[in-house]
Amino acid sequence: MGPHAALPPREAQLSTATPPAGPASWSDRWPGDLASPTTPVARDADEVARLASNAPTADHLDGRVSVCRACPRLVAWREEVCALPRKAYAGQRYWGRPVTAWGPARARVVVIGLAPAAHGGNRTGRMFTGDRSGDWLFAALHRAGLSSSAQSVAAGDGLELLGTRVTAAVHCAPPANKPTMQERDTCRPWLVRDLELAQQTARAVVVLGGFAWAALWPALRQAGWGGVPAKVPVFGHGVEVPLGPDGGAPVVLGCYHPSQQNTFTGRLTLAMIDAVMARAAAL
Numbered sequence: 001m002g003p004h005a006a007l008p009p010r011e012a013q014l015s016t017a018t019p020p021a022g023p024a025s026w027s028d029r030w031p032g033d034l035a036s037p038t039t040p041v042a043r044d045a046d047e048v049a050r051l052a053s054n055a056p057t058a059d060h061l062d063g064r065v066s067v068c069r070a071c072p073r074l075v076a077w078r079e080e081v082c083a084l085p086r087k088a089y090a091g092q093r094y095w096g097r098p099v100t101a102w103g104p105a106r107a108r109v110v111v112i113g114l115a116p117a118a119h120g121g122n123r124t125g126r127m128f129t130g131d132r133s134g135d136w137l138f139a140a141l142h143r144a145g146l147s148s149s150a151q152s153v154a155a156g157d158g159l160e161l162l163g164t165r166v167t168a169a170v171h172c173a174p175p176a177n178k179p180t181m182q183e184r185d186t187c188r189p190w191l192v193r194d195l196e197l198a199q200q201t202a203r204a205v206v207v208l209g210g211f212a213w214a215a216l217w218p219a220l221r222q223a224g225w226g227g228v229p230a231k232v233p234v235f236g237h238g239v240e241v242p243l244g245p246d247g248g249a250p251v252v253l254g255c256y257h258p259s260q261q262n263t264f265t266g267r268l269t270l271a272m273i274d275a276v277m278a279r280a281a282a283l
């Protein structure tokens with residue numbers, strides 16, 4: 001577990017006083033913020049590739065991700081949302097920056113989502129935290145023994161991921177939850193470096209939804225993982241793609257995204273997500 005859970009809850013984040021405008025700064029001491037004034041800022045795709053590939057540790061990687069400004073449309077959107085909080089969150093300070101991966105770098109289970117939600121991760125500064133998708137995900141992780149609590153409320157709330165790292169194909173909240181292909185590809189080197197750091201320990205990669213599924217395969221290949229099929233396997237819930245030399249771990253597991261669209265309609269049920277998480281935990 002990184003420094004995220006070690007820090008106390010941030011009272012200002014929950015304050016009803018009018019928060020300062022704009023995204024969080026390193027000087028706000030947001031729980032888990034690993035950036036400093038000297039953290040290098042990527043301003044285009046080439047700089048993302050360079051700063052990701054030479055990040056020596058996961059903490060360096062997360063710090064660099066958290067200040068990235070390589071996608072102009074997403075930078076504008078994530079910061080604009082800070083000034084337009086939902087009524088339920090009026091008075092809360094929004095993070096408004098890229099949301100980093102979360103959990104130990106050398107994880108046994110890696111979970112990959114699509115992108116942070118505008119009023120979820122983009123508000124709380126922690127992946128999948130503060131929205132209904134996260135409610136489903138963390139409850140399932142907890143039932144599988146992969147998180148210390150079923151509830152993920154805010155950065156610094158004390159929740160710990162257990163041998164699990166949660167990340168996304170795209171680190172900034174996109175308008176309508178739809179990143180462009182160019183934005184996905186620009187963000188890929190951050191995922192590649194995460195996968196390089198997890199390569200020795202990962203037994204399972206749980207992929208939430210088809211967007212992340214498509215993003216994963218070139219990233220795995222670039223990260224030097226073995227056993228990656230030449231043709232991208234077809235995504236489906238419960239699909240398993242073993243990458244190990246003996247047909248075993250590490251295994252890529254497909255899971256429908258716990259979006260409200262999927263959970264409200266019953267396309268994804270508790271039993272379905274539990275089956276995937278239990279399988280990941282057992283590998």
Ligand code: SF4
Nearest residue numbers: 068070071098172187
């Ligand atoms: S989506 Fe990724 S590459 Fe684009 S600005 Fe955000 S962190 Fe940087």
